[in-house]
Amino acid sequence: xxxxxxxxxxxxxxxxxxxxxxxxxxxxxxxxxxxxxxxxxxxxxxxxxxxxxxxxxxxxxxxxxxxxxxxxxxxxxxxxxxxxxxxxxxxxxxxxxxxxxxxxxxxxxx
Amino acid sequence: xxxxxxxxxxxxxxxxxxxxxxxxxxxxxxxxxxxxxxxxxxxxxxxxxxxxxxxxxxxxxxxxxxxxxxxxxxxxxxxxxxxxxxxxxxxxxxxxxxxxxxxxxxxxxxxxxxx
Numbered sequence: 370x371x372x373x374x375x376x377x378x379x380x381x382x383x384x385x386x387x388x389x390x391x392x393x394x395x396x397x398x399x400x401x402x403x404x405x406x407x408x409x410x411x412x413x414x415x416x417x418x419x420x421x422x423x424x425x426x427x428x429x430x431x432x433x434x435x436x437x438x439x440x441x442x443x444x445x446x447x448x449x450x451x452x453x454x455x456x457x458x459x460x461x462x463x464x465x466x467x468x469x470x471x472x473x474x475x476x477x478x479x
Numbered sequence: 480x481x482x483x484x485x486x487x488x489x490x491x492x493x494x495x496x497x498x499x500x501x502x503x504x505x506x507x508x509x510x511x512x513x514x515x516x517x518x519x520x521x522x523x524x525x526x527x528x529x530x531x532x533x534x535x536x537x538x539x540x541x542x543x544x545x546x547x548x549x550x551x552x553x554x555x556x557x558x559x560x561x562x563x564x565x566x567x568x569x570x571x572x573x574x575x576x577x578x579x580x581x582x583x584x585x586x587x588x589x590x591x592x593x594x
């Protein structure tokens with residue numbers, strides 16, 4: 370089951386905030402967040418695990434609501450470099466394949 | 480520490496041909512996953528290799544096959560290429576710990592065009 374990301378696209382000015390959501394109809398084991406710029410590989414941002422463990426970049430903030438099977442990525446005081454497509458990848462058992470959402474495109478302008 | 484590398488970066492083939500893509504995993508990683516990413520879509524899981532054994536497969540036909548070598552590098556082979564196989568092929572390596580989900584680090588990808 371592919372996770373559903375919302376919104377599909379976000380347009381921001383520098384300094385504004387955004388929240389990107391990722392939800393699943395199936396119980397999640399972990400949620401992984403990536404950012405991909407045009408023509409480049411996805412870059413790892415954060416992993417959130419069932420039970421509350423998180424690993425990722427210090428400047429990135431995210432949450433994982435196990436009851437709602439939903440994760441949110443919080444982008445605060447956005448910078449031009451935040452532009453790109455954000456993907457969440459989910460798995461339902463430890464160490465199994467990641468299933469990615471369709472992505473959320475973020476555009477930050479000055 | 481060397482990151483994930485892939486070769487070649489670009490490839491053009493014709494329908495019916497066969498192709499081999501290569502991936503070198505990040506130092507210390509024993510798991511490689513392959514993904515296909517069509518334009519404007521998220522990566523789609525093809526298969527994963529852990530310590531030279533296939534450890535899960537997505538919804539791809541048998542003409543997509545792979546290998547992992549003792550140094551944990553990996554190959555993706557696609558036979559009888561079809562136009563729809565045109566995509567960015569990504570490999571991602573991770574250091575698998577028993578009973579855990581691990582961060583996956585992606586290589587730069589191979590852009591395959593099938594004419």
